[in-house]
Amino acid sequence: MDNVSTLAAPALDVARIRKDFPLLQQATVYGLPLVYFDNGATTQKPQVVLDTLEQYYTGYNSNVHRGVHHLSQKATDAYEEARKTAAAYINAQYSHEVIFTKGTTDSINLVASSFGRTFLQAGDVVLISAMEHHSNIVPWQMICEEKGAELKVIPINERGELLMDEFSRLLNERVKIVAVTYVSNTMGTVNPVKDIITQAHARNIPVLLDAAQAIQHITIDVQDLQPDFLAFSGHKIYGPTGIGVLYGKEAWLNKMPPYQGGGDMIKTVTFAKTIYNELPYKFEAGTPDVSGAIGLAAALNYLQQVGLEKIQQYEEQLIEYALQALQQVPGIRFIGQAAHRSGAISFLVDDIHPYDLGELLDKQGIAVRTGHHCTEPLMDLFKIPGTVRASLSFYNTFEEVDKLVAAVNRAAAMLR
Amino acid sequence: MDNVSTLAAPALDVARIRKDFPLLQQATVYGLPLVYFDNGATTQKPQVVLDTLEQYYTGYNSNVHRGVHHLSQKATDAYEEARKTAAAYINAQYSHEVIFTKGTTDSINLVASSFGRTFLQAGDVVLISAMEHHSNIVPWQMICEEKGAELKVIPINERGELLMDEFSRLLNERVKIVAVTYVSNTMGTVNPVKDIITQAHARNIPVLLDAAQAIQHITIDVQDLQPDFLAFSGHKIYGPTGIGVLYGKEAWLNKMPPYQGGGDMIKTVTFAKTIYNELPYKFEAGTPDVSGAIGLAAALNYLQQVGLEKIQQYEEQLIEYALQALQQVPGIRFIGQAAHRSGAISFLVDDIHPYDLGELLDKQGIAVRTGHHCTEPLMDLFKIPGTVRASLSFYNTFEEVDKLVAAVNRAAAMLR
């Protein structure tokens, strides 16, 4: 088959890129070189991230803020510089609109709890979509239950695309916030978030974007896109585990009460009355994950250096190639066939259990994820127990895709 | 002066210990070798912790739980092994009584929110002490305000010791939880927590121990001590930033609702109804800080290897030496003179502002902390703007103490 993607020159020199990732260079599985297609779950880290952590811990590890001594100053500077880097990466207007959290889940919980406690009342509606990750479902369920509010769901079509007409119909004055994923972690669907935000804003309804699966694939400019909140995880964008970002518009963050109490988030404390600090500190109680923030900034700088546009181009070539190559597998069925997609490819072969397929791919050195991918309601909708999900990164190669296809064929033959 | 501590042989070979800490080996400040006495704020990391992080990221970085592939299995095993290590370190009965959090602040907020929402009602009392860190004040203030409960405070004497008679008087059936620090981060007071727990339990009142400043200095056996909750931070016990532990008795944790919603903390999710996972996962929403947990376990193993008893013995020698040496400084005044103490030494010299003193110590290569140490109510009580705090670790030396004393003398002479 004449495949456009293979004919076009790859937008990146992937062989060179891969040298930056020590795990990709050295990891073997059962004696086979590792083929890592579980990037939706977490990504590998470039050497510069590890070096940054090492430099921090051997050079200037110290607690930040309020420190009178030299190391504390260096650590504070680096931590605040990391915030600026993250803010610049999404083109936030102010760096204090970037709150460092534990990850996407923590970010969404912060908003659900703090926004919810202030702005949600009995009878109000929180609008999510049918393809949300549990992390963008359960926090809203919890606050809705507490407040007597209702969770409503934007439905999708059989290709895994949002029904935008239904969305428009669901938007009414009862809706107090819309919380949707930018990119589906299970199906790779890229949602029309600009349209969603425009429609919601026309009714003065704020929008939270779950960008956990978008930030590493798509250039995001919050001043252009105008989300009110945006959440992502460091570990999914080539940074350390345990760190994440909540972007929030200053105006909203200022209106919201703190989420956690503790050191750094206060101005003055007496037993009678406590005055909260200003942004971003109001939302960062306790000693922050300094190494995590600095490591994340190193990852973001690395991506800028490689070039976001090139990464995006190459990933588009790769995903198109993978879709076309996988299509040749007899009996394959894609879960999610959106016109606009990124990152993840979910599939099933005949009636083979995804778990069996995943196990035999692993034994051939190929790491994929199987199961519901924390999107159980979506699985229920498609009436399937789960999928096999291959999720791609710019460090994956066309040859790795070929290996995946061969391994799927071999596994399917055994399991049929 | 005949100083017992200097005559006794040091319980540790500190020169050898220091070789394990790369930052201590190489860091200089203004061309001077660093003297790091800010261990109460955060501790330096032994090489084995850095190696563990490096091995994780270059060898088996992967998302944990539910993974079908080899790396995910390795990462899951290591993460759960880290939980067992942490559980064994405090002698928890079950490893699922150990919840990984962001740190002490996160741990206390979890309990304040989850316990508070379930067990606190209008008119109830939360009992804390006058020497608490903001992280063990503000979360309780927040939940008390939400529930209409009252925050009451165990007073202290002028030496910085809890008034245990007052404590007994304050204990009545309105008290629903006692939350106290094991060791004061500002004054180094070691509180009689065993007595506190016994008295509280006699009335069926649970006790939360803030062990942020205890876990690195004192051997803690939760089955002996019997706290219902215990919180500490990884970064203060020679582990990575961004990770911490909440220990909770199984019976309590099972009675409490989840704190955050997301991946991993659920068994099944539908839009209508979500069933929560069992312990410890119920309280660990989202991708955990895998590298942080593994790094923390490496730190705990390192401490076990050095020998907790030896560490404790040496630190006691060191603190006694430091107290006696500092006493020679003309005009010095200690804030906190408890009979039983550990870790931190707070002082003031004449009416010199602690901030000035700290700045000039820094310029002499000595890192201390100045200010209120996130214990503003305590500062208000003593009617001081803050203190100079030197906080000691087992990697500090007697010579470093001598340098501190000399530097304090020089700075005081300049500032008087």
Added chain:
Amino acid sequence: MTINEKQDELIADFSMMEEWMDKYEYIIQLGKELPLIAEQYKTDDNLIKGCQSRVWLHTELKDGKLFFTGDSDAVITKGLISLMISVLSGHTPKDIAASDIYFIDAIGLRSHLSPTRSNGLLSMLKQMKLYAVAYMAKMES
């Protein structure tokens, strides 16, 4: 054959296969040959917790011996059930309860299976022993 003889036989069988893919081929084959549970026993009661795939297990006592049947929606899991059944089925509750199941580790299954699957296998073993203990108690009373 005793339970241990059956285990040793399985270990010998597996040791002849070098590649893990071959071992899986064998497990899958066993799965396809699994004596299927009668449909009426595929109830929620007979579901075993702790597996990513669903696993049913049913027990019957005949002439003082326990016989197992099972099923799963995943073929490899079926193969694992089949392995367990081939070792334990047809023995007395007492022997089953007292048995030391070492073939899983000896074959290397525990370290090669995905963690959820190997947890599932252990749940299965635990469940089978629980049944045995329950029948023992019944027979004694």
Added chain:
Amino acid sequence: MTINEKQDELIADFSMMEEWMDKYEYIIQLGKELPLIAEQYKTDDNLIKGCQSRVWLHTELKDGKLFFTGDSDAVITKGLISLMISVLSGHTPKDIAASDIYFIDAIGLRSHLSPTRSNGLLSMLKQMKLYAVAYMAKMES
């Protein structure tokens, strides 16, 4: 002397001291000599935010020129106020508002001061310029 001449003089003074401890000695000396603010002006209104120590600053206009007095509970901070005052006091609001304060960086104060202190210094500068701008507006109207 113009504002810049005063800055250059300070830079020269500091460059003669090699050790940072000497520079601090000098700053502390300046602090002790600081023309103290009159007690009635040590109000919360005159407190500058963003310092670990407390800083008061008071302004007076005389013959078209601005004169500052200040105080702090910390001596080094007093020294820093003193530095700022020696540079800016006695100039017209216009000159102060338009001034480019480069001596802080040139002396190396920003990188040597603790971050809260250097933030405090910047807050102080900002406040002094704000006063100047306010007086300019007043004089024009």
